[in-house]
Amino acid sequence: MRWTWPEPSELLRNPPPWLDRSTRRRNAVPAPGFRxxxxxxxxxxxxxxxxxxxxxxxxxxxxxxxxxxxxxxxxxxxxxxxxxQFDELEATRVVLSNAERQGRNETQLSAIPFDAEDRLTRLNGVEAAGTKTPVDVGGGLARSVPLIDPQGQNEFQIPVIAASPGLFDAVRATVRTGRFFDTGHDERSDAVAVLGPGAANRLGVERIDNLPAIFVGEEAFAVVGILDDVARETDLLNSIIIPNGLARDRFQLAGIDEVHVDVAVGAADLIGAQAPIALSPNEPGFVRARVPPSPRxxxxxxxxxxxxxxxxxxxxxxxxxxxxxxxxxxxxxxxxxxxxxxxxxxxxxxxxxxxxxxxxxxxxxxxxxxxxxxxxxxxxxxxxxxxxxxxxxxxxxxxxxxxxxxxxxxxxxxxxxxxxxxxxxxxxxxxxxx
Amino acid sequence: MTAPVVELVGLSRSFPGTPPVHALRDADLLVQQGDYLAIVGPSGSGKSTLLHLLGLLDRPTSGVYALDGVDTASLDDRERAGMRAHRIGFVFQSFHLLASRTTAENVMLSEVYRKGPRKQRRARAVEALERVGLGHRIDAMPTTLSGGERQRVAVARALVGRPSLLLADEPTGNLDTATSEQILELFRELHDDGLTLAVITHDLEVADVAERRVQIRDGVLSELERSWR
Structure with a gap:
């Protein structure tokens, strides 16, 4: 349709259709955009x-x-x-010992049985367990072969420790030469000993292929192995370690002092709770468990x-x-x-x-x-x-x-x-x- | 006959103050498609106010402004921006090129705010640059261009997308006589191609080139006869 453009003044009075503000302008206005x-x-x-x-x-x-x-x-x-660091040494370490008991006296027996190792290794989460008890040797000095050397000292005050075979694994011991003693030695009360490297050094024992013997007081032991190192309980390094059976037989060992347990990562708290019951079902309170602080x-x-x-x-x-x-x-x-x-x-x-x-x-x-x-x-x-x-x-x-x-x-x-x-x-x- | 490009009816713009400044009073104007209009007047006469109103950069106090048949009073800010993007091309006295971009990139900028296709945006920019005779300076930086060349880049930027109205504000204000002549020649060519131009100037030489001349004096707009001068 053709139409002529109205004059401006007319536009105001009579607006044409395109000036309608509601209908047509929407189509006419292009939208701005910003992609x-x-x-x-x-x-x-x-x-x-x-x-x-x-x-x-x-x-x-x-x-x-x-x-x-x-x-x-x-x-x-x-x-x-x-x-x-805790993981490697502490987080997997549980130590059980006799709790301080009121009225406990010298004659009272340890709450920890001799078969502690057996009982604990049955628990899920225990990697290794072993007992460790200092032995009272009645002041007996340790020496190797009876050698008369006027210049050198050849008798020493060396601590003797009674252990169950599992202790070596529980403290992550490594052997330098020879071997650890085993359950057989323990049961037969064989007169064998494993030396810590410090003790071996003082006693002059360097090799075991010549079947060296040592004496503690008047008792003679065959040295079956020399330790190289331990990750825990470093006092073992300067000790003579003998099986529990031998200690009971020769030194009248009456009870177990400590059980060292190497547990799986994360199992420490669990074992800490279970072990006293396994060791002393009647009186779990008599056994004290030392567990590492929670890593978290x-x-x-x-x-x-x-x-x-x-x-x-x-x-x-x-x-x-x-x-x-x-x-x-x-x-x-x-x-x-x-x-x-x-x-x-x-x-x-x-x-x-x-x-x-x-x-x-x-x-x-x-x-x-x-x-x-x-x-x-x-x-x-x-x-x-x-x-x-x-x-x-x-x-x-x-x-x-x-x-x-x-x-x-x-x-x-x-x-x-x-x-x-x-x-x-x-x-x-x-x-x-x- | 299609709707006129610009239709002003009783358009006024005053700025509040004591006393209020009436920059534009009751202006009537009709610009048809293909017109080449010069708006002349001394500085302070209201030229810039008119340009801002025409360019949808400012709103009138009263009156009607229809652009391409659309009553701009009914548009919201967003729609006015859309109108600016699609219908109006601006050329400024001070060029307003972005110094960190090549001429082609500066021209391409004018398409950023249209919802147009990105494809071949560069081709269209190059085409516009060729139109203004700068086909050989496509990847030049603005700082290496002469004033005339810069203004031609600005014209190319305004041309991309074929606006209904090219608004030029003192386009030769920063140029010497020779380069001004080139820009005016370019405007004449664009006018011959059918582009609608409105050039605001205080320079009568520039106004002379235009087909129609409109004068503003103290905010009052009046068309000058061709025979005037």
Missing amino acids: PADLVGEVTTALTARPARTMLTALGTILGVAALVATLGLAKTAGNQIVR AVRSTVESEVNALFLVLGGLSLLVGAIGIANVTLVSVLERTGEIGLRRALGATRGHIAGQFLTESAALGLFAGVLGASLGILSVVGVSAARQWTPVLEPWLPFAAPVLGAIIGLVAGVYPAWKASSIEPITALRVGAG
Whole structure:
């Protein structure tokens, strides 16, 4: 349909159909848009345009995130290190002994039976168990062959310890030469002995292929083995160790003092509870169990002590980092006023402008988070390498740190973005730009 | 006959103050498709106010402004941004090129806020640059360009997407006479191609090139006869 254009004055009195505000204009107005891909492109371009400034802006956040990651990582690593030491020696060690009893006197028998080793090895979680009891040899001195040497001393006060064969495994003993005595020796009350290296040295026994014999007082024992080392109960290293059977036979051993148990990792508490019942079903209270402190408790103590201080420091540097991002972004908003005006003229809404600046600072934070996490992890690995620890990290940490950085960037960008979006295009365009 | 590109009826813009400043009073104007309009007037006469109103960067205090047959008073901010993106091309006195981007990238920027296809955006930018005679400076940085070349990049940016109206605010204000001449020649060519141009200037040389001249004096708009001068 052809129609002539009405005169302006007529237009106001009698608006044509296209001036109807409700129906047709919707179709006529094109929508502005800002594709995510374009947003990413604009943000990338803005951040890479001045790499040095971008780095400096991110520096505070980088250091903050790095400090946090390093703190958490080092606390975890150190905590694990302590636990690992406990694991090897203490966490798998349970010691049973006679409890102090009221009215106990000398004649009272030990609550621990001689077959303690048998009873305990039947428990699930026990790797090895063995009894250990000092033997009263009545002041008898130890010597090897009766050798008359006027210059050297050849008789020594060496402690004699009665053990069940399982003790060697329970204290993780290794043998230098020969062997440990076994159940057979014990049952037959064979006159055999295993020497600790210290004792062997003093007695001058270095090899056992020549079937050396030693004397304690007037009793003679054949040396069947010499220990190399023990992981626990280092007093064994300077002792003469004889089977329980022999001690009962020759030295009237009346009872067991201690049972040493090597337990599976994590079984210490369980064995600590079960062993007294297994040893003394009638009066479990007569047997005292010494179990290692719970590794979890140890670790959390260490971690919380290390963490508290450094987390505060890390948090502070993050705050400084966020202020840095906010500050520089605000400056850059002012610098880019002309650009903001241009973008508005090209069809950007306030939302587009705000979104762009928010995304810029969030991306900056994300970048800082990634870099900071990398630095933090590197320092954990570095410190661990220097101190020969195993670096341990929470698996979520490398992922959470960049997210934290992005959140910091986002929060820091809120005010500048709002500022940018509230710049009027008219004012912005008045600012000269190249 | 299609709707006029610009239709102003009793358009006014005043700024609050004591006393209030009436930058534009009761302006009536009709710009048809293909018109080449010069808006002249001394500085402070209300030229910029008119440009901001025409460019949908400002809202009138009263009156009707219809752009391409759409009453702009009924548009919200988002729709006005959409109109700016699709219907209006801006050319500024100070060019407003982004220094860290090549000429092609600067031209491509004008498509960012349209929901148009990203495909061949560069091809369209190159085409626009060729149109303004800068096909050989596609990957140049703005800092290496002369003033005239920069302004031509800005014109190319405004041309991409074929706006209904090209609004130029003192386009030769920062240029010497020779380069001004080139820009004006370019405008004449674009006008011959059928583009609707509105050029705001205080320079009568520039206004002379235009087909129609509109004068603003103390906020009052009046069309000058062709024979005037």
